Amino acid sequence: MVAPCSNLKDMLHTYDSRIAISALSKEVGVEIRGFKLIEAIASGALSRKTAMRKSLESCMAHAGLLVFREQGFPLSGDEQVRISSLFGAGEMESTHGVHKKADNEHIFRLSNDDDEGIVGPGAEWHCDGSFTEDVFSHAGYHIVEIPENGSAGTSFSHLGVVNDLLDPKELRVLEQMATVNSNSGVLHPIVFTHPMSKRRSVFFHLAMSGAVVHVSESGQRTALSKDEMASLLNRLSDLYNHSRSALHHKYEAGDLVMIDNWAVAHRAQDGSFSRRDGLRVVHRTTVKGNYKLSAGNLSLPESLPQGKGTPPTWFPPEAVWVEGYVGFRWRPCEPKDTSGGRRSLGQVQMQTPCWDSSKQFSNPVPSRDAWTYRFARDEL
Numbered sequence: 577m578v579a580p581c582s583n584l585k586d587m588l589h590t591y592d593s594r595i596a597i598s599a600l601s602k603e604v605g606v607e608i609r610g611f612k613l614i615e616a617i618a619s620g621a622l623s624r625k626t627a628m629r630k631s632l633e634s635c636m637a638h639a640g641l642l643v644f645r646e647q648g649f650p651l652s653g654d655e656q657v658r659i660s661s662l663f664g665a666g667e668m669e670s671t672h673g674v675h676k677k678a679d680n681e682h683i684f685r686l687s688n689d690d691d692e693g694i695v696g697p698g699a700e701w702h703c704d705g706s707f708t709e710d711v712f713s714h715a716g717y718h719i720v721e722i723p724e725n726g727s728a729g730t731s732f733s734h735l736g737v738v739n740d741l742l743d744p745k746e747l748r749v750l751e752q753m754a755t756v757n758s759n760s761g762v763l764h765p766i767v768f769t770h771p772m773s774k775r776r777s778v779f780f781h782l783a784m785s786g787a788v789v790h791v792s793e794s795g796q797r798t799a800l801s802k803d804e805m806a807s808l809l810n811r812l813s814d815l816y817n818h819s820r821s822a823l824h825h826k827y828e829a830g831d832l833v834m835i836d837n838w839a840v841a842h843r844a845q846d847g848s849f850s851r852r853d854g855l856r857v858v859h860r861t862t863v864k865g866n867y868k869l870s871a872g873n874l875s876l877p878e879s880l881p882q883g884k885g886t887p888p889t890w891f892p893p894e895a896v897w898v899e900g901y902v903g904f905r906w907r908p909c910e911p912k913d914t915s916g917g918r919r920s921l922g923q924v925q926m927q928t929p930c931w932d933s934s935k936q937f938s939n940p941v942p943s944r945d946a947w948t949y950r951f952a953r954d955e956l
């Protein structure tokens with residue numbers, strides 16, 4: 577267990593020696609049993625001012641996520657908001673639609689049934705709030721209804737481990753790149769330093785990126801073509817799915833998973849949108865961050881203007897530019913609508929990543945290093 581989480585273990589044992597805290601994998605995730613967050617808040621041991629909160633936040637920044645077992649089944653929306661507000665800037669940042677069955681406006685109620693919650697988003701690796709400049713600092717996921725065989729969990733991937741998996745040539749290219757959110761035009765650097773752990777980390781939204789910009793050492797700007805984008809996104813997907821970076825969580829009744837949204841990406845597991853194994857409901861909370869994830873170090877603006885469907889004039893003609901809720905589609909598939917036609921095309925596409933068959937790539941399968949070729953030529 578990393579040092580900040582060992583410190584948390586000592587602190588929690590001082591509070592209650594029966595608390596069990598253990599690593600979920602070598603580099604990602606920590607599980608805590610026998611520790612009810614709401615009771616610790618009620619006792620005064622846990623508040624924004626106490627060392628226990630800081631220790632929880634520090635462990636989360638390094639391990640990516642904390643799985644709090646046995647928190648209640650279910651926690652109320654008010655309780656989940658109180659717990660979530662311990663972290664980051666201390667207030668919710670809620671940009672979601674509020675479902676009629678959500679018991680608090682800050683609860684994003686997600687389900688595989690339209691009558692029970694909002695269906696659709698989350699099938700690809702992403703960080704919540706990627707369409708904002710600051711990107712939410714933390715998020716909480718509380719399971720409310722679990723499908724029968726416990727399937728349809730959430731997968732997490734450590735952005736610092738992803739950075740460590742890249743080879744030096746790839747890293748040098750990525751450090752000169754920024755991703756443009758298709759839904760807002762906001763730019764984020766792909767490689768950044770986590771503000772608390774100080775780890776170099778790799779940020780990307782694999783379902784809502786509309787362009788990737790490259791800035792050379794001399795300040796020359798360009799943007800990636802379809803082949804380069806498809807190659808890059810396939811490579812990043814492989815790294816996020818890597819056995820070292822990924823943790824595939826299966827929910828138990830009462831779980832509250834709190835993540836540092838700048839330390840891990842996440843995605844809904846296969847089957848999350850199907851009713852085959854029964855009803856699934858997850859309550860998500862999102863926390864306002866203390867920092868902006870800015871691409872200013874590349875002398876890039878905070879956002880590029882959207883609305884006309886056309887890229888900035890400095891984009892080369894072959895460059896990708898996508899606007900809208902669903903970004904660049906980077907691998908082939910057939911959209912699978914398990915809702916019986918009740919969902920919008922956008923929702924179906926979010927569930928099943930696929931590219932538009934009318935916009936084929938020049939090569940059906942771009943070569944694995946197509947995205948580095950143009951920018952690392954001098955090293956070849």
Ligand SMILES: [Fe+2]
Nearest residue numbers: 698703704842
């Ligand atoms: Fe999400």
